[in-house]
Amino acid sequence: GQQLNQSPQSMFIQEGEDVSMNCTSSSIFNTWLWYKQDPGEGPVLLIALYKAGELTSNGRLTAQFGITRKDSFLNISASIPSDVGIYFCAGPPNTGTASKLTFGTGTRLQVTL
Amino acid sequence: NAGVMQNPRHLVRRRGQEARLRCSPMKGHSHVYWYRQLPEEGLKFMVYLQKENIIDESGMPKERFSAEFPKEGPSILRIQQVVRGDSAAYFCASSRRGSDYGYTFGSGTRLTVV
Numbered sequence: 001g002q003q004l005n006q007s008p009q010s011m012f013i014q015e016g017e018d019v020s021m022n023c024t025s026s027s028i029f030n031t032w033l034w035y036k037q038d039p040g041e042g043p044v045l046l047i048a049l050y051k052a053g054e055l056t057s058n059g060r061l062t063a064q065f066g067i068t069r070k071d072s073f074l075n076i077s078a079s080i081p082s083d084v085g086i087y088f089c090a091g092p093p094n095t096g097t098a099s100k101l102t103f104g105t106g107t108r109l110q111v112t113l
Numbered sequence: 114n115a116g117v118m119q120n121p122r123h124l125v126r127r128r129g130q131e132a133r134l135r136c137s138p139m140k141g142h143s144h145v146y147w148y149r150q151l152p153e154e155g156l157k158f159m160v161y162l163q164k165e166n167i168i169d170e171s172g173m174p175k176e177r178f179s180a181e182f183p184k185e186g187p188s189i190l191r192i193q194q195v196v197r198g199d200s201a202a203y204f205c206a207s208s209r210r211g212s213d214y215g216y217t218f219g220s221g222t223r224l225t226v227v
Contacts, residue, residue, distance in 0.1 A: 004155075033215055042117075042204050042218030043156065088155055099146065099211045100169055103155035 002027050002093050004104035012110045019076040021107040023089030032065050032072040033090045033101070043088060047074070081111050115139070117207050117219035118187075125225045132192040132199070134222045138207030145188045146216065147180055150202045159203075161211075162188060168211070195226045 006023045013019055023032070031050055035043035047058050049065035049072060056063055062075045072089055089104040118137040126132050138145050143164050148156040149172075158172040162182035173180065177195075182188040192199055202223050208216035 040220070042206075042220050044218070045215040048215045090156075099144065099161055099208070099216075100158045100171070101148075101156075103148075103157070106155050 002102050006104040006107050010108040015113050022073045023104050024071045028069040029091035031091050034063050034074050035088045037086045079111050084111050117217050119205050119219035119222050123223050126195045132195050134190040134203050135187045136205030137187040142207035142209050144208045144211050145182050146206045147190050148204045197226050200226045
């Protein structure tokens with residue numbers, strides 16, 4: 001099946017720094033989603049991308065749909081302590097039920113003051 | 114306007130017992146999805162249901178696991194004769210339409226099998 005690999009696996013950054021993370025797949029995705037999961041909670045949708053090359057922002061977050069359709073990137077500018085959590089990319093498979101999502105392995109972000 | 118409600122939040126079961134996890138979708142949502150998350154891993158799809166129908170159960174283990182979404186009441190994920198490997202966080206999500214990929218997740222039920 002389709003797999004999504006995220007890097008880095010984890011990162012420690014200082015408050016105020018910018019963060020970049022990416023998600024790659026061995027096969028094409030037609031939709032990319034980025035979620036954030038806080039400890040003990042369910043994932044919350046941050047950004048959805050529907051078109052190759054698309055660049056979308058949500059506050060301090062910016063995500064891009066790679067032109068090969070096999071990758072996506074998430075940037076967080078001027079990080080703050082509440083950015084701590086696990087960031088997952090996700091997308092629906094090209095075959096089977098359109099509503100089923102494949103999730104990436106996650107990037108754990110920790111912010112130090 | 115309540116979100117997706119899951120209960121219980123935490124569930125402890127002994128090996129061999131049954132676990133019943135409940136999910137009430139958001140108001141107006143008739144599509145429900147169940148995912149499982151093992152420690153330090155991403156979420157894995159289990160099953161997709163609409164009212165009274167299972168649409169896709171390709172992620173459900175072949176034995177001991179079942180799911181339903183009756184006409185009235187919450188969706189139920191049932192695990193019979195639980196084993197230690199069933200310990201995980203189980204998340205439910207709902208959407209208004211089947212094509213809404215960015216659906217809303219609940220806070221999950223953390224199942225611990227002792």
